[in-house]
Amino acid sequence: MKSLLKTLTETFAPSGYEDAVRQIIQKEVKPYADEIRVDAMGSLIVHKKPTVKAKNSRRIMLAAHMDEIGVIVSHVDKNGFVRFTSNGGVFGRYTLGARVRFMNGATGVIGFDKLESVNDAPPMSKMYIDMGAKSRKDCPVKVGDFGAFDRDYIEMGGRLVAKSMDDRSGVVVLIEALKSIKSTPNDLYFVFTTQEEVGVRGAGTAAYGIDPEIGIAIDVTGTGDTPASLKMAMELGKGPCVKVRDPGMLSDPRVVEWMASTAEKAKIPYQREVLLVGSTDARAIQVSRAGVMAGALSIPCRYIHSASEMVDYEDLVNSVKLLTALLSKPVSF
Ligand code: CO
């Protein structure tokens, strides 16, 4: 699982350009799928049909997003300096000194205009990307080119650090769960979605096409376990989180109860999640068509949307266990 996570996090897939990650996933899931398709928005839909008959067979959609935050070139000046706009939730405080890799392989570093006050992070409009070019003609990128932040994957004991743990850690959990399900009474759709970071777009259209009865997003969640952090209950290393609420959705109480009781029965550590900032694909699934019973399994993650997002390996292992337990048995509601 770690080497697959390294490969996935070191691959570039800014929102709207998810192909490279999709290809890796496609190869991994092929032996375990009954059917694979890519929809018009680019989401990869992996269908696993029921292997045993049961009364409460449910059509369940699981979603982990392939895309990551990044930048889009908006202007190149005559000296070859690039102005950019954000593609997803890019925070100014994380971008100074960062390296950006574009889809054509060109790399740049982020610089900034002279500051009014040296202690304040400048707004994005006062930042630029230096591509090492001397003129516009010389610049290896043009208006409309997409890039993402460049950073290696590292292991710090049980803590794993990389760019795009949001949401490649969810992607890896979903792939491993698919691999570990021996039999299921449920009709399962493992969906690797596009354009989550720009407003949960791919999950909404995929849910419309699949028309699931239950939807679960697998994504990261913020924690309250660092110095002077937001007061939140989630901690690294204490197990997967069962989402109760985030600013974008209220999880279906039946799904929350199903997830929590399954974890308790299987003796898998878990946490209850009330997230104060952010949302996930589950929001789009829940309100698609006539509505879907939805919830989320969240992976605790520090420094979300920085180039050094941190997760705990045991949380990934326990997330795979919980998903496998949930999907292998008939649903009781
Ligand atoms: Co995100």
Ligand code: ZN
């Ligand atoms: Zn995410």
